[in-house]
Amino acid sequence: MLAWPPPTTTFLSQTYLNHSHATESLTHAVLASLSLTVFLHWRRLVLLRPESLCLNILPRVMADKADGKDQALETNGGHDGDQEPQHTHIELLPSDVAHNHSSAPLVNSSGWDGKLRMPPRHAVLTNPEILSDPEYSDPEAPPVDEIEADEDLLDDYSTDTEDIDLVHLRISSIPALKLERFPSVKRICLRQNAITSIALPENWGEALEELDLYDNLISHLKGLENLKNLTNLDLSFNKIKHIKNVNHLQKLTQLYFVQNRISRIENLEGLTSLTEIELGANRIREIENLEPLHQLQELWLGKNKITEIKNLSTLKNLRLLDLKSNRLTSITGLEDLTNLEELYVSHNAITEITPSTFANNSKVRVLDISNNQIAHLENISHLKDLEEMWASSNRLADFREVERELADKKNLETVYFEMNPLQLSAPAVYRNKVRLALPQVKQIDATFVRV
Numbered sequence: 001m002l003a004w005p006p007p008t009t010t011f012l013s014q015t016y017l018n019h020s021h022a023t024e025s026l027t028h029a030v031l032a033s034l035s036l037t038v039f040l041h042w043r044r045l046v047l048l049r050p051e052s053l054c055l056n057i058l059p060r061v062m063a064d065k066a067d068g069k070d071q072a073l074e075t076n077g078g079h080d081g082d083q084e085p086q087h088t089h090i091e092l093l094p095s096d097v098a099h100n101h102s103s104a105p106l107v108n109s110s111g112w113d114g115k116l117r118m119p120p121r122h123a124v125l126t127n128p129e130i131l132s133d134p135e136y137s138d139p140e141a142p143p144v145d146e147i148e149a150d151e152d153l154l155d156d157y158s159t160d161t162e163d164i165d166l167v168h169l170r171i172s173s174i175p176a177l178k179l180e181r182f183p184s185v186k187r188i189c190l191r192q193n194a195i196t197s198i199a200l201p202e203n204w205g206e207a208l209e210e211l212d213l214y215d216n217l218i219s220h221l222k223g224l225e226n227l228k229n230l231t232n233l234d235l236s237f238n239k240i241k242h243i244k245n246v247n248h249l250q251k252l253t254q255l256y257f258v259q260n261r262i263s264r265i266e267n268l269e270g271l272t273s274l275t276e277i278e279l280g281a282n283r284i285r286e287i288e289n290l291e292p293l294h295q296l297q298e299l300w301l302g303k304n305k306i307t308e309i310k311n312l313s314t315l316k317n318l319r320l321l322d323l324k325s326n327r328l329t330s331i332t333g334l335e336d337l338t339n340l341e342e343l344y345v346s347h348n349a350i351t352e353i354t355p356s357t358f359a360n361n362s363k364v365r366v367l368d369i370s371n372n373q374i375a376h377l378e379n380i381s382h383l384k385d386l387e388e389m390w391a392s393s394n395r396l397a398d399f400r401e402v403e404r405e406l407a408d409k410k411n412l413e414t415v416y417f418e419m420n421p422l423q424l425s426a427p428a429v430y431r432n433k434v435r436l437a438l439p440q441v442k443q444i445d446a447t448f449v450r451v
Contacts (some may be wrong), residue, residue, distance in 0.1 A: 153177065160184050162207075168192040174199045183207065191215055198223035205230075213238070214256075221245045235260070236278070243267050257282065258300075265289050280304070280322070287311050302326070302344065309333035324348070324368070331357045339363060346370040346390065353379045369394070370416065377401040381408075388414040392445070397421035403437040414443040 153166055159181055171177070171193040179185070180201040187210040195216040205226045215237040221244045224230070230249050236258035243262060246252070247270035255274060259281040268274070269292045277293075278300040285305045290296065291314045298320040299312075306326040312318065313336040320342040321334075328348040334340065340361045350372040357379060358364060364383050368390040375395040380386070386409045396402070399422055406412060415438060417423055423430045434444050442449055 154181070157182065162186040165189045166193070170194055172196070175201070180204050186210065188212065200224075200226070202226075224249065247271065268293065276300075290315065298322075312337060320344075330354075334358065335360045337361060342366040344368045346372070348372055350374060352376065355379050358383060365411075366390075377405050381405050384409065385411060387411045390414075390416045391420070392416040393419040395421065397425070399433050399437055402434070406438055410440060412438065412440055415441050416445050418445045 189212040191214045210232040219239040234256040240260040262282040276298040280302040300322040303325040322344040325347040366388045370392040
C-alpha cells in the first residue's frame with residue numbers, strides 16, 4: 001500500500017507553505033508550474049496503484065494551498081493591503097483522452113480525470129468609488145484649463161470661411177464656439193448635438209443664409225433677430241412647443257419643424273417668401289394661419305392629428321400636400337389647388353373618392369391613398385398626368401375598376417395594389433392581371449416588371 005500524500009507532494013506543498021511570506025512578485029504562472037509538477041509525480045503513482053488512492057484529495061489539497069497567496073495577488077495587484085481577499089478557483093475538467101491501460105478510467109464522481117485547469121484571471125477594481133468621486137485627483141491628468149474647449153473645434157477653419165459643419169460632436173454651447181471670428185459664414189450645420197438655446201453672437205450673422213440645428217435640445221425660439229438674410233432654417237427634432245420669433249425672417253424660403261411639440265400653426269404671416277414648410281410629427285389638429293403664404297409650394301403636415309383639409313384656398317402655387325398619418329375621413333378642400341401635383345393621404349380613415357374630390361386637380365402626378373378604407377377605385381379617370389398610383393391596404397376588389405380608371409394613363413409607371421382583396425383573393429395570378437389591365441406600368445408594388 002502506497003503512503004499518502006506522496007513524498008514529492010508533501011515536500012513541494014511544505015516548501016510553498018514555508019515561503020508564504022516570500023517575495024510579493026510571485027505570479028500565478030509559478031503556482032501553476034508547481035501544481036503541474038505535483039500532478040505529474042502523483043499521476044505516475046496512480047497509474048501503478050489507482051485503487052489505493054483517493055482521487056478527491058489532490059484537488060482539495062491543491063486548492064487549499066493556493067488560496068492564501070492567490071488572494072493577495074488578485075485583490076492587491078501584487079501588494080499587501082487591507083482589502084478583503086477574493087478566492088482563487090481551480091477548475092478540474094474531465095478529459096476526452098483515452099487511457100492506454102486496462103484499468104477503469106480515472107474519473108471520480110465529479111467527473112475529474114486528473115487534469116488541472118486554471119480559469120482565466122479578470123481584473124477587479126477594488127476602489128470603484130473613485131469613478132464618481134469629484135475630489136479624486138489623478139496626478140497624470142492635465143489641468144482643467146488645458147482641456148480642449150468647444151472653440152477648438154473650429155481651429156482648422158479660416159476666418160473667411162463660408163461653411164461650418166460640426167455634426168454629432170456633443171456641442172452644448174454656441175457661444176463657446178466664438179462664431180464672431182467668422183463674419184463671412186453663410187452656412188452653419190450643428191446637427192445632432194446638445195444645444196439648448198440659439199445664442200448667436202450679437203451684431204453677427206447678417207451673411208448667414210442657412211442654419212441647421214436639427215436634432216438638438218432647443219425648446220424656445222430666441223436669438224434669430226439678426227439673421228435677416230436667412231433662407232433656410234431647420235429646427236427639426238427639438239423640443240419646441242410654439243412657433244415664435246421667426247416672423248421677421250422675410251427672406252426665408254424653407255422652414256423645418258419636424259418632430260417637435262407644436263400644437264398650432266401660428267406666427268408665420270410675415271414669411272411671404274416661404275416655398276416649403278415641414279411640420280410633420282407634431283401635435284397639430286387644424287390647418288390654419290397659412291393664408292398669407294402665397295408662394296408656398298410644399299406643405300408637409302404628416303403624422304399629426306388633423307381631421308379636415310381646409311383653409312388652403314389662397315395657396316394657388318401649392319404643388320405638394322402631405323397629410324399622411326392623420327385623422328382624415330374624407331378628401332375635401334382641394335378645389336382651389338389647381339397646381340397640385342403630389343398628394344399623400346395614406347394611413348387615414350378615408351372611405352371613398354367622390355366626384356368632387358379631384359375635380360380641379362388635373363395636374364396630379366403622384367397619388368398616395370394607401371392604408372385607408374376605400375372600397376372602390378373611381379373618379380380619377382380625368383387625372384391624365386398620373387405617374388404613380390399608391391393604393392395598397394384598402395378594400396379594392398375589382399380589376400375592372402383598375403382598368404377603367406387607369407388604363408389610358410400613358411405616363412403611369414408605378415402602381416401599388418397589394419394587401420387589397422384583388423391581390424389577397426388570388427395572389428398567384430395577381431401580377432399577371434395587373435399587367436393585362438395596365439400594360440404600360442413598369443413597377444407593380446415593390447417589383448419591377450420584366451420586359
